Amino acid sequence: xxxxxxxxxxxxxxxxxxxxxxxxxxxxxxxxxxxxxxxxxxxxxxxxxxxxxxxxxxxxxxxxxxxxxxxxxxxxxxxxxxxxxxxxxxxxxxxxxxxxxxxxxxxxxxxxxxxxxxxxxxxxxxxxxxxxxxxxxxxxxxxxxxxxxxxxxxxxxxxxxxxxxxxxxxxxxxxxxxxxxxxxxxxxxxxxxxxxxxxxxxxxxxxxxxxxxxxxxxxxxxxxxxxxxxxxxxxxxxxxxxxxxxxxxxxxxxxxxxxxxxxxxxxxxxxxxxxxxxxxxxxxxxxxxxxxxxxxxxxxxxxxxxxxxxxxxxxxxxxxxxxxxxxxxxxxxxxxxxxxxxx
Numbered sequence: 001x002x003x004x005x006x007x008x009x010x011x012x013x014x015x016x017x018x019x020x021x022x023x024x025x026x027x028x029x030x031x032x033x034x035x036x037x038x039x040x041x042x043x044x045x046x047x048x049x050x051x052x053x054x055x056x057x058x059x060x061x062x063x064x065x066x067x068x069x070x071x072x073x074x075x076x077x078x079x080x081x082x083x084x085x086x087x088x089x090x091x092x093x094x095x096x097x098x099x100x101x102x103x104x105x106x107x108x109x110x111x112x113x114x115x116x117x118x119x120x121x122x123x124x125x126x127x128x129x130x131x132x133x134x135x136x137x138x139x140x141x142x143x144x145x146x147x148x149x150x151x152x153x154x155x156x157x158x159x160x161x162x163x164x165x166x167x168x169x170x171x172x173x174x175x176x177x178x179x180x181x182x183x184x185x186x187x188x189x190x191x192x193x194x195x196x197x198x199x200x201x202x203x204x205x206x207x208x209x210x211x212x213x214x215x216x217x218x219x220x221x222x223x224x225x226x227x228x229x230x231x232x233x234x235x236x237x238x239x240x241x242x243x244x245x246x247x248x249x250x251x252x253x254x255x256x257x258x259x260x261x262x263x264x265x266x267x268x269x270x271x272x273x274x275x276x277x278x279x280x281x282x283x284x285x286x287x288x289x290x291x292x293x294x295x296x297x298x299x300x301x302x303x304x305x306x307x308x309x310x311x312x313x314x315x316x317x318x319x320x321x322x323x324x325x326x327x328x329x330x331x332x333x334x335x336x337x338x339x340x341x342x343x
Contacts, residue, residue: 003136004032005040005330005338007144007283008307010081011063012056013047017309019326020063028343029308032329033070040134042283042305043079043144046115049196053084053115061122068123076109076116076129079144079284080158083189085116086131090182101178103141103275105131132178136332141277145284145304147181148265153248154258161188176272259287259298259323266302279338281305281330286314288328288340303338305330 006029010018020026033039046056068074078085089112109120112129120127133143149158150172165184166172172180262285270280281303288306290299306328314324327343 001037001334002035003038003040003332004036005042005136005142005281005305005332006308006328007042007305008044008079008286008309009041009063010044010047010307010309011060012050012058013309014050017311018047018059019310020308021059023062023066026063026066028327029329030066030070032331032341032343033067036071036331038073038075039067039071040075040077040136040142042077042142042281043146044081044283044307045076045079045119046082046085048082048084049192052197057115057118057122060119064119064122065124068125071125073126074123074128075134076119076127077134077142077144078129078131080146080149080185080189082115083146083186084193085113085119086129087186087190087193088113090131090186101132101182103132103143103178103273104134107131132181135277136281137334139278140281140332140338141275141279142281142330145266145269145282146185147269147273148262148282148284150181150184151265151268153261153265158185158188161191172272174272175274178273181269181273255323258285259289262287263298263300263302267300270301277301279303281332281338283307286311286324288323288325288342290340291323303330303340304328305340306342 009020011020012018020029046053046060048056050056076085086107089107107116107129109127109129110117112131116127116129132147133141136142146158149156150162150166152159162184165187169183172184266280266282269275278301280301283305285304286307286309287304289304290296290302306323306326308326308328310326311324315322319325325342329341329343331339331341333339
């Protein structure tokens, strides 16, 4: 049963980077579903950090309706930017009894959240919510990849906030469970989601586009004296963060540096959760791979399906040849390794 996996659509974002809002651009994705039985939306399908859920759903509806007409079955795996689609369910089972969550929980959309129920209605296809990942075959596991933020050395807001929650909850066990990751990350997501839900109409939440702006400034792409001063002070700030125990994080924001950091962190997640799969598909970092020229030993069992957002700060001058160019997907057939597609 052929499966197509796409990640990081970020539908409904207020910064306009979600390319699938354009009907012409989503034609390539719809065409790739011609002989596919199941579509897996592998996290950050909705952008819930720029404004209220109802706003993101309204913007996403035309895309979801068209995708639903192209396939019979959709699996929705929430990520960090749309964690609210499953947060209520996670909170309910935690209240009922100490949960022993496995690598795949299958949840009816309406049980997961009101938002997931609305997505099922838009899709008009069989929709299942799976969290924190889904087995595509006995040897292929797929998850968004947001758990890697606990191990990454990239100094994102979530990484620093996770450092704080880890100090409160304690260090992650060497052999961790899903609940161990949720205990350290879910409070961060809940706080950001609450800010976005109450953002005034017409104004993005404070985090909207902040990663791109920070990256441009710190790598010299922001221009101006302020950007140069910020870039110069950045290593000093990183050292301070590490001294107070919120790291370890690194000042290396080069393309290779971020790739290595994300892959090491994701491999750490795979090891700690004991994911015994020959192939692990993830997203989150927006960096498609492995691509021709990438070191297969560096990637190991991992395949990243990239994103469907256009972020000029990360693309540089390489444009379509950039590993951050939108339109990545992974196809999983009945046998063989997952195939990376650039649609």
